[in-house]
Amino acid sequence: MSTTLANPTEMIRLGAPRVIHTEAELEEYTEALFALTAKPDPTPEEEEAIELMTLLVERHEQERYPIPAAEPAEVLRFLLEHNGLSQRDIAPELGSESTVSLVLSRKRHLNRDHIARLSRRFNVSPAVFFGKSSA
Numbered sequence: 001m002s003t004t005l006a007n008p009t010e011m012i013r014l015g016a017p018r019v020i021h022t023e024a025e026l027e028e029y030t031e032a033l034f035a036l037t038a039k040p041d042p043t044p045e046e047e048e049a050i051e052l053m054t055l056l057v058e059r060h061e062q063e064r065y066p067i068p069a070a071e072p073a074e075v076l077r078f079l080l081e082h083n084g085l086s087q088r089d090i091a092p093e094l095g096s097e098s099t100v101s102l103v104l105s106r107k108r109h110l111n112r113d114h115i116a117r118l119s120r121r122f123n124v125s126p127a128v129f130f131g132k133s134s135a
Contacts (some may be wrong), residue, residue, distance in 0.1 A: 020060035029057050042087055071107050072129045079122045093117040 004011070012018050020026050033053045036046055070078075080090065088098040094100050094114050102108035110118070110129055119126040 017049075017056060020056050025055065026060055026064075029053055033057060061104070069131070070128075072110050073104050074119065075128050076110075077104060079118075079124070085131050090118070090121065093121050110119070 001088060017029070020029055024044055033050065036042065036050050036053070039046060042050065076090075080086070087097055087104070091097045093115075094110075099108065103110060103114075115126045115129045118124075118129060
């Protein structure tokens, strides 16, 4: 066993990242994570910290605020409404306004590129666009 892990309780006592239990902790970790991800050229240690803190934040959010499975069109419609956007606003992510209309009317499925662009645009996991049947 490595000497770093020989005494995990000491690591926690010294301030090592740990499981998030409160909203205050979530806010603290989120702020620290944003600061790390804003760095233009993070060190390998900073990249490791980003990965660990992302896991901790995602774990807390999934347990505290589970997202029910929904059809991709429902998710997209919700995101549009929640962000005060129109179909025209997301046309660049899907290629055209007609494609947006077809997706929202469930006459066309989102492809991998659409999902990647939408998840970046709305800062959500790509998994929210996989639909009920994929859960």
